[in-house]
Amino acid sequence: MEEFIQSRFNYWIYVILMMIGLWGMISKNNLIKKLIGMSIFQTAIILFYVSVAVKSETANIPILPHHGHDYSPKIAFAHAVSDDHENGGHDDHAGHQAHPVGPKIPDPDGYANPLPHVLMLTAIVxxxxxxxxxxxxxxxxxxxxxxxxxxxxxxxxRADDHG
Amino acid sequence: MKKLAGIVVFTVGLILLYGVSSLDDFPSWGTPDSPANKSPLSQYFIKNTIVDTEVPNMVTAVLADYRGYDTMFETVVIFVAGLGIFAVVRVFEHGGASRVVTADTKPDIIITNTCRLLIPLIQLFALYVLAHGHSSPGGGFQGGVIMGASFILVALAWDLDIALKRFSEKQAFICSGIGILIYAGFGLASVFLGEEFLNYGIIHKILPGVDSPEMARYYAMLGVEIGVMFTVTSIMFLIYGLLATRGKMTAGL
Amino acid sequence: MIFAFDFIILLFLIPVAIVALQLKDLLAAAMVFGIYSFLMCLLWAEMGAVDVAFTEAAVGAGVSAVFMIATIFNTKRNSSD
Amino acid sequence: MEIVAATLILLGIVFFFGAVIGLLRFPDFFTRMHAAGKGDTLSTVLIIGGFILYNFSQGGDAANWNVLVKLCFIAIFIMLTSPTSTHALMKAGYESGNDPETLDDEEPEEKEENVS
Incomplete structure (x- = not known):
């Protein structure tokens, strides 16, 4: 049960907030209230996107550690075009900086998904x-x-139209 | 109307709640294996932004480089919104009465002195956010909004005329246009050097002191963000000025 | 990514959203909407979207509240519902 | 050092609690802003001071010094801006015709609340 709530809670709240915004947009009389409802609707959708981008509790924010990084361009580019199963061996020391041996490739499971963040950042502005x-x-x-x-x-x- | 709205909202909400909670193929919160997180595109971004562009902050890299078209036209949207607000509310009054300064409307000495101290720091912070956006959260949009907010603070603490003396309406529109031109200019520069539009890697041929396409992307992204910042700063200030004075652009809130 | 924190902020969001829509004083509604934006900003920082959180803190809670207040200052402060 | 830091943070929370109670219980706009402005500034600075001490106790490598300087700046800016914004709100409230409650307005039995 706890597992179920934890896996769905964000989406429930997103639905509820979106419906609050929609209800405000439809049923409120004042135009500024309608605009507040519109903004709530908008942030609810952004909440949905950001919730989708979340990975497990150990995942990092999408900024790589970069103090004197040793991500090697050539080898990493060769891996980039190949399948991600092949470089699974590098996963364990991705994310630890100052690791002296070998070129590092960031572990895709270790960082939150940056693509929805980008879309939502521009959406806010x-x-x-x-x-x-x-x-x-x-x-x-x-x-x-x-x-x-x-x-x-x-x-x-209506009075203007008829008169 | 209210009852109908309630029924509609309730029904849609129930359907969506059913959809997110009991469908089996809807991924649960925080799984790394959901389709969105396993898509080749996001995996490519996480693995390769650092080697393609030398930018540690993936969001900035994706925003300004991989999705450069998107960001360019978002900037255009902001510019057009500014133009639209100008077209909707701006009124021109010839020989309008200037604002009478009385004891009530005189700027308060405590507030103005604190603002005198803070506004340079706010603007410095905005520039820091812009320039450090490559390796920490930040970038053109955030820096632009903070910079615009500093001008809004001038307008709030003194009044809008003082702020317009520093950054007039005409200058603001010119700056917002310049921002888009800077952005498009980086795109056009890469076209003239023989690559696609907004494919910045080729710029290393003309940038002095930059010898690899990756560093060229790094610096071109900085330039693009500067363009975004120009537009966002001036449009935010203009929107405030136009909204606070009903389009008269004098005195105001 | 910390579920307890997430849970509390999400629970706060719903009453704040309802209050922002129900207040009759539009100035107060705009301020409550600013609070809503700040809660959203916290939520996004907690979920790892730091850039989005930064943008929301600058835009949603700062500038858009100022725009709303500027409009309310130039129109009417009270609403009928 | 950590105990001192925890004490500072707890003290800050206590002052915050007082500010909230004052905000809810005081009779008019000005006394409410008084409670909010004073309590808010003091408690935030106390909490940040606790953070600084805690950070200090964790050793002093470069990253920690970085955080420490940033926290100091935050404390300084809060001490600058929070009283100023309280002053601005007070002035705006006074100019918009929000008269402070005086002893004449009070019912006799509520007098001691106003004095404190």
Whole structure:
């Protein structure tokens, strides 16, 4: 049971947060509340991606130890094109710096998956740019109609259309 | 509407909860064997960033080199967002009244003196984050946001006019364009030297003191991040200025 | 990658998200959203995504809260729900 | 050394607890900010001091000195910025018409709470 909760808990919370954001976006009247809901939705999806990138408890952050590194370009490149079973022998001393013998290849299981991190990093920065644009449009709407509540806005828009 | 929203959200949530908790092929949290972690692409990135690019921080290497196109157009998205906000809220007032400084609106002496002390340090830290992004968390986006926040701090502590004297609207737009041009320039330089767009390895032919493609990638990544930082800094400051003054770009919050 | 820490932060996130959506004072809602961003930042640092955590700390908790407050300052502070 | 570090961290947590209680229990905006600003600064600096001492007790190679200098900088910046932000909040609160509660506003039986 504990195992089950531990293996699923992140995903449950991601679903719940995403649904909170969706509910805020649909049912809240105020436009800024809708934007907060949108941001919660967005962070929930980022939470999902980052949860996928997590490896076991011994995995490191995706930054290699690099004080006087001895990752040899030539041999590592030869291994790079071959299958990863062949360099399994190097796995045990990957991650330990100042190991004098042999070229090292970072152990893929020893570091968190960097690809989702990259995607989400840019997603956050683009998210704040789009949030700024949405807030600008909100200000424009307020300047035009004098309100931020959706129902009053709809009434005013309909009155403008008919009159 | 609220009831309907509740029903929709509840149903979707139940379906997703069922999906993440009881499907057998959904990988559990933190397994190294999940399809995403076992994919050849991420394994290649972990094994080879250090030999391909000499950059220990894999995230920076993947961000600025392997996925260079992606990052370039993310930067363009930020630039376009700035232009969009400018187009939406900017108003031009001819001969508008300048702000009247009263006892209430005068900048506070304690706050301004602390800011005088802190803002150079914040900007120095932003440059450190940019330059040290290769071997620690950081990079162009973070450094740019911190740098933009330092200008926002000037605008908050004194007022927006003082900040605009340091970094005017026109300069900000020019800087954001320059950032993208720096980024695209590194791409074009590699095209002119006979490689693909944004394949920086070839730049070692023209960079003085760099003799291997790996170190060329290292320095080209730094240059690209500088471009990103230019754009992000100026666009963050512009967004704040435009939002805080309803597009008037004077006085403000 | 430390499950106990992960568990506690994730449990905190849900009430914070609900409170950020339920508050009638928009300024307070923006501040609670900043708290939500900081919790997310902690969570990502804990899960090993240090770059994402750094970006979130600079962007989500710093700049986007400032943008929201700037907008609320120029529009209305109270919301109907 | 480690015992001193643990004592400092515990002391910091105690002060933090006091700040939280003050934030919840004080009657008006200004006294609340007073509790938050004072308690927050002192306890954070105490906790970071505990970290510094603990780090010091672990030996002094290059990496540890690096961490130590960074912790010192964090402590200095918190001591600079936290009172300033409290001051800014106070000033903003005063200018937006948030009057402090005085003895005249108090019910007689709550008087001793205000004095403390």
């Amino acid at each position: 683009v998210g704040v740019a789009t949030l700024g644009l949405a807030l600008a449009i909100t200000q424009k709407i307020y300047r035009e109609y004098g309100t931020l509540e959706e129902d009053q806005l709809l009434e005013k828009v």
